[in-house]
Amino acid sequence: MFQFAIHSVGLFKPVLFQLRLIGACSVLGLCGWSLAACIMDVARQAKKMHSIPCTKCRFFTGDYRLKCTANPSIANTEQAIHCGDYQETSNS
Ligand code: SF4
Known part of the structure; x- marks a missing residue:
């Protein structure tokens, strides 16, 4: 067994x-x-x-205290992808 x-x-x-x-x-x-x-x-x-366009925008300041003079609350966020105030900088 x-x-x-x-x-x-x-x-x-x-x-x-x-x-x-x-x-x-x-x-x-x-x-x-x-x-x-x-x-x-x-x-x-x-x-x-x-695809966030803020760094190429003329309203973007590059200062962390006020990132954008037009829409500071959505600057450098996903909400800024289709921002209506986007204007490309002329010096690029
Ligand atoms: S205006 Fe719009 S696209 Fe331009 S920096 Fe401000 S949030 Fe970004």
């Missing part, structure tokens, strides 16, 4: 190995997918931040 139990465990070793391999591959796949999603999210956010 005892030898039969040991023999049975020996038969399941390849199956257990395959299950562990599938589990490890699943975890690695999820980590890779999560990393790729994180990188895509950072790239999307960086692209959005680069």
